[in-house]
Amino acid sequence: MALSNWAVYSATLKRDLKLALRQKVDVVNPLFFYVLVIILFPIGIGPEPDLLQRVAPGVIWIAALLSTLLGVEKLFKEDYDDGVLEQLILSPVPLPVVVMAKITAHWCTSGLPIILISPLLAAFLNVNASGLLAVVLTLLVATPLLSIIAAIGAALTVGLQKGGVLISLLVLPLNIPILIFATSAVDNAMSGSPYNGQLAILAAFLILAMMLGPFAVSSSLKVSVS
Amino acid sequence: MSVAFSAKNLCCIRQDRCLFEGLGFELSSGEIVQVEGPNGAGKSSLLRILAGFLTPESGELYWEKEGQQQALGRDRSEFNEDLLFIGHKAAINPHMSAIENVQFWMQLHHSQEHSSQVHDSHKSLPTTDEVFDLLGRLGLVGLEDVPTSQLSAGQQRKVALARLWLSKAKFWILDEPFTAIDKKGVSGLQVKFQQHLDSGGMIVLTTHQDLTASFDRLKTVRLEYQF
Numbered sequence: 001m002a003l004s005n006w007a008v009y010s011a012t013l014k015r016d017l018k019l020a021l022r023q024k025v026d027v028v029n030p031l032f033f034y035v036l037v038i039i040l041f042p043i044g045i046g047p048e049p050d051l052l053q054r055v056a057p058g059v060i061w062i063a064a065l066l067s068t069l070l071g072v073e074k075l076f077k078e079d080y081d082d083g084v085l086e087q088l089i090l091s092p093v094p095l096p097v098v099v100m101a102k103i104t105a106h107w108c109t110s111g112l113p114i115i116l117i118s119p120l121l122a123a124f125l126n127v128n129a130s131g132l133l134a135v136v137l138t139l140l141v142a143t144p145l146l147s148i149i150a151a152i153g154a155a156l157t158v159g160l161q162k163g164g165v166l167i168s169l170l171v172l173p174l175n176i177p178i179l180i181f182a183t184s185a186v187d188n189a190m191s192g193s194p195y196n197g198q199l200a201i202l203a204a205f206l207i208l209a210m211m212l213g214p215f216a217v218s219s220s221l222k223v224s225v226s
Numbered sequence: 227m228s229v230a231f232s233a234k235n236l237c238c239i240r241q242d243r244c245l246f247e248g249l250g251f252e253l254s255s256g257e258i259v260q261v262e263g264p265n266g267a268g269k270s271s272l273l274r275i276l277a278g279f280l281t282p283e284s285g286e287l288y289w290e291k292e293g294q295q296q297a298l299g300r301d302r303s304e305f306n307e308d309l310l311f312i313g314h315k316a317a318i319n320p321h322m323s324a325i326e327n328v329q330f331w332m333q334l335h336h337s338q339e340h341s342s343q344v345h346d347s348h349k350s351l352p353t354t355d356e357v358f359d360l361l362g363r364l365g366l367v368g369l370e371d372v373p374t375s376q377l378s379a380g381q382q383r384k385v386a387l388a389r390l391w392l393s394k395a396k397f398w399i400l401d402e403p404f405t406a407i408d409k410k411g412v413s414g415l416q417v418k419f420q421q422h423l424d425s426g427g428m429i430v431l432t433t434h435q436d437l438t439a440s441f442d443r444l445k446t447v448r449l450e451y452q453f
Contacts, residue, residue: 011333015322022321083315086279091334092307098334226280 008093009101016105019078026074027109030067034114037063038121049126056125057186060118060135065146065175068110069168072150075106076158076221085158086225095221096214103144103151103214111143127190134189138182141202148213149174155220178205229291229308229396230254231276231428236285238271244452245271249285251447255396255426258419258441260433263449269432270314272449273401276430277311278302291396310395312403316386320375324366324385327374328357332392352392360391365411380406390418398422400431416440 020027041059042052079085088098115136122135153171157163185198230253237247245268253259261269274280276287278298287298289305298305318327332352352360361370364384366377374382383406390398404412412435419429423443437444 008334011330015326015330018326019319019321078319081315082319083313083317084319086277086311086313086315087317087331087334089279090277090306090309090311092303093334094303222279226274 005093005097009097012098012101013105016102020109026071030070030110031113033070034063034067053126056127057183061179061182064114068146068150071110072154073164075151075154080158095218099214099217103147107144107147111147115139131186131190134186134195138185141206142178142182145206145209148209152216155217159224228255232288234286237283239283246449253428256423257443258429259445260437261447264451267449267451270401273399277399308396310393311399312386313401316382318374318382318385321373323371324361324374325357325370328388360388383407396427398429402432404433
């Protein structure tokens with residue numbers, strides 16, 4: 001049983017990654033958005049190093065948050081339109097397993113590139129070395145969380161024609177605690193204070209979301225196909 | 227191994243309109259049910275209720291396997307192992323080739339056997355060559371690794387219907403399987419249906435074609451358009 005769940009998980013993950021590679025725009029778009037926002041910010045508010053350092057955590061995190069939302073509408077949409085979603089639901093394997101695979105694929109194409117490029121972008125905003133580490137760590141813990149929460153919104157709105165705006169409305173309030181703790185962690189790190197408390201809270205959120213999120217998504221998907 | 231399925235007293239309401247009520251039928255090994263009725267009478271809704279996507283307003287579904295009867299409630303994972311549903315939407319991703327679509331579907335639906343019969347796993351999951359062979363027999367020679375968005379409607383439908391040859395499910399629910407399929411394809415499908423029935427399977431399908439000449443053990447469920 002465990003083996004077969006794993007087989008379906010990896011098959012779904014591979015399929016979604018393959019599809020993402022074939023439609024590169026979907027991968028490049030959120031990353032491009034993220035990079036553009038952070039590059040444009042210093043041009044907009046002026047290049048004073050102290051000012052940039054003060055706004056850096058907020059800018060990086062808001063950009064990350066919005067760029068995760070950018071591609072999430074398509075997470076289940078295509079499968080819903082094709083009817084693949086029906087076949088996923090009918091699989092003898094529990095639906096949360098498949099859902100977790102799709103969320104992982106979404107994170108690999110949205111969260112992971114952001115994490116990889118963020119040290120460079122944070123350096124643009126005059127974040128010091130300990131701040132850079134905090135940026136990467138908070139993103140590493142919290143981008144999967146963003147993907148899971150966004151997936152719940154996507155699953156609830158998959159049956160609607162234009163669900164994009166609704167997803168943002170549903171999901172953004174849930175993201176606000178993440179934003180608060182993540183930016184405060186980076187702030188603390190830049191001033192040399194400990195920030196493991198904030199990281200621990202984010203990790204706790206992540207564990208909670210990993211446990212409950214796939215079930216919430218599965219139920220929403222089942223409602224959406226009926 | 228004999229199986230049986232029965233529906234009792236089903237009622238379905240969509241958009242404040244009662245599609246049918248008090249609907250029931252029984253189905254046992256080797257039987258085929260054709261659901262007939264005008265457009266909008268609720269044929270697809272009935273099939274979606276049977277497959278578990280829709281919850282009926284009232285009524286029960288029962289599934290019997292090896293003498294054990296069970297009511298189908300919320301947990302259908304066991305029943306789903308014996309169910310093959312091909313709906314209105316073909317469940318084919320346009321960016322993937324026919325072979326990738328078919329193989330992904332097999333991985334979703336055959337994985338259970340992997341764990342229960344570890345030694346037979348290689349036998350139970352058809353190889354890529356076998357799938358190529360099957361798609362070739364269905365008339366898709368040379369199109370197996372082209373993105374399915376480039377195939378015609380009938381060819382896409384055939385990719386979806388390839389599941390009939392690969393599935394081990396006893397109970398098939400098919401929504402308009404003959405749509406867009408050519409004459410030769412239709413007769414091939416009917417032969418396949420007969421083989422499935424002979425081996426103890428059951429089929430519920432909707433179609434506007436006349437099947438009375440093709441199958442001996444044909445039952446019909448007639449739905450009327452209700453206002």
